[in-house]
Amino acid sequence: MTATNADATEPTTRGTAAQETDEKPWTLGEKLSAAGFLLAFYVLVGLVWADSHVANFDAFGIEKPITYAAHVAAWPLLIFVDLDVLGLHLT
Numbered sequence: 001m002t003a004t005n006a007d008a009t010e011p012t013t014r015g016t017a018a019q020e021t022d023e024k025p026w027t028l029g030e031k032l033s034a035a036g037f038l039l040a041f042y043v044l045v046g047l048v049w050a051d052s053h054v055a056n057f058d059a060f061g062i063e064k065p066i067t068y069a070a071h072v073a074a075w076p077l078l079i080f081v082d083l084d085v086l087g088l089h090l091t
Helices: 017-023 027-051 061-074
Strands: 083-085 088-090
Touching: 027 061
Parallel strands: none
Antiparallel strands: 083 088
16 A cells, blocks of 8 residues: 555645735725725714704704704714704704
8 A cells, every 4th residue: 555645635725815814914995995984884874863863953054954964973972962062952
């Protein structure tokens, strides 16, 4: 009986794409993509928050879109406190 070389037939894990990716730092494109996903999530939740509190808007004219944008931007803070910013009440 002759001995076979098992190492020659088995695939090696050296040089695989997953291993090479784990060792490299994030590229600028990957960082921008991650920031874009986080920003999209933040804005999406802010839009839902503002739409659910649209009945509380006591603004007319130009104040209404400014108040809406303030709700979108400040929704994490508005979970815990009510704000009065520049005479606009945010809840």
